[in-house]
Amino acid sequence: MGIIGIACNPQSGKDIRRLLTAATTIDDMEKLNILERIMLSAAAVGDQKVYVMPDRLGYGRLLLQKRQTPGYPGDLSQLEVYEMERTETQSDTIFFASEMERIGADVLVVMGGDGTSRAAAKGTRKVPMISMSTGTNNVYPELMEGTVAGLAAAVLAGKRAPLEACAAPAKCIEIWKNGALVDLALIDLVFCRNPFVGSKAIWNYQEIDQVVVTQCSMASIGFSALVGTALQVSRTDEWGAMAEFTGGTPNTLAPVGAGTVQGVHIENACRLPLGKPVTRTMTYQGTLALDGEREIFFQPGDVITCAVTRNGPLRVDVAGTIEYARTHGCFQLRQEATA
């Protein structure tokens, strides 16, 4: 029987950026609704086991309660809350994703923002991942209907489409500090002049020194869009990009955050071939922000190296998967012979 894993980050879409910008708020109830729609849709397509990551609120537990409600019309029989110790931190998503790889899950659905998908990618880069947007700067995850995600997940869990037709390795940015691999980012790495991790978000764009991206376009928001003001890189291109930002006179408008379009001064924007390391010996105290969040402190003298590679998670092309399944008759219903 196929296995679908679902990691829903209860904290995504609730950080300080709601105060600083007009960023989207996605509350618990909406996440629960999305989760329910994924489950119901997947159950309509095939038989599989669906493991939901345990969390502080207990999305899975609440759906189990719903299942037991007399008269509930849906089919949530496939649902099981995965048994694991929870820390209620990012580590839970990392561990859950690694567990899905260990038990041979066919697909992992991740609900959150760029940071949540990044955490899942740290847990597995082998299990095909459907990244659904319920966060702030959503460049990696897609805004999609839960019903649609459930269809694609069930196609993969039922092995109704070959993996190579449905998923491909995503790009990522691998990061080394003083020679040791310390982390990865899926969309962008920012060298930030603010030395404090603090609330993680960056909203003072004067603090941005350099941005390295796996993909970029002005048709998105956040730090990748900063580089996107100079050039466009798609997720399928075999290169990334980088650019520097200074306090000089702004030379372009950039959609830097939700509802925030402002002038920035961009310099030396260029493509970055896959695997080509970029090494800097830092001359100031600052932080490395990964996928929009300040994470790693650095000192003057620290050597930071990064490289855009194809070592990211297996990204599922949801629309492509469903289309493949449709054109191969996977959703067709058998006509019962009449007597």
Added chain:
Amino acid sequence: MAYTKEQLVEMYKIMQRGRLFDKKIATESKKGKLVGMFHFGTNQEAFEAGLMPLIGPDDYLKPYHRNHGCLSMCDMKLYVAGMLERATGYNNGIGGDYHQQDIADLHLLPLDGLIGEDWLHDTGVAMALKLQNKPGVVINCQGDGGAQMGALYEAMNFASLFSLPIVYVVVNNGVAMTTPTEKECKCSEISGRAAGFNVKGVSVWGQDPIAVREAMEAAIESARRGEPALVEVMTYRKCGHYFGDPRDYETAERDARMSEKYPDPIPRFEKMLQEMGICTEEELKGYAKEIKNEIAEAFEWAYQQPRLTGDMTKGADKVFSNTEGGKL
């Protein structure tokens, strides 16, 4: 750098003041020199360090009952005297630890005996500021227990409707008196409720004073524009509801999990200040000693002050009134 050394040291001292003041109360209580119930905020001091430096002279603060970090806006000697029921302390010594207030001078708003009722009172203060065209912002602090009270709904609806200059702070420390948060609330974060009133709500990790300060700065700025905000500070209370509480309601498993998720903010901040080369270990020890001495002196002074007598607690001047009575 986003903050100067002076600002960072101030935040450190606020955390130490809250922690060491609680410790002093414990010491004095064990000696039998203090009476009454004392509520500590052990492990949640980063919340005060992030908030207190932002409160300006026009602003009003209603702390909650685990808020000894708010002493940074008080005269500590007068506060301790008030706590020890000395006639020369704040509120002539009748406030105890729980109900000290100084509306006129310090803009320190009173804490209601009924937890969660002052959502309404402080929203009224914000309404008054708006009607009088005054520039301040009201900061109303509650715990996660207070956030389960019905007054929240009336207050936030009113604040939103009239665009009041108020920031609601919910210190979600994982337990309301003796009830774990997950047994009193079905939401992962209380901040999500704000959306129901068209108010912006965010949750912030409460063990880093910088993170709290960044959130508070944004919230206060928003409130000054007439957009009320709710900031939920996620933390964990590493002490009983009151001094002497055996914490029978807390399991070892949950305590270990929560302690890992919400580590002690003081050594964490000390480590950061040292790693960044802002303070040496010796400097930090010096600041802690300075605070310890400040607290010891305040207690020593307060013990020598005249005791409150029965007749001093009576009279119409002890009742708050806009038109009659005296200043409390």
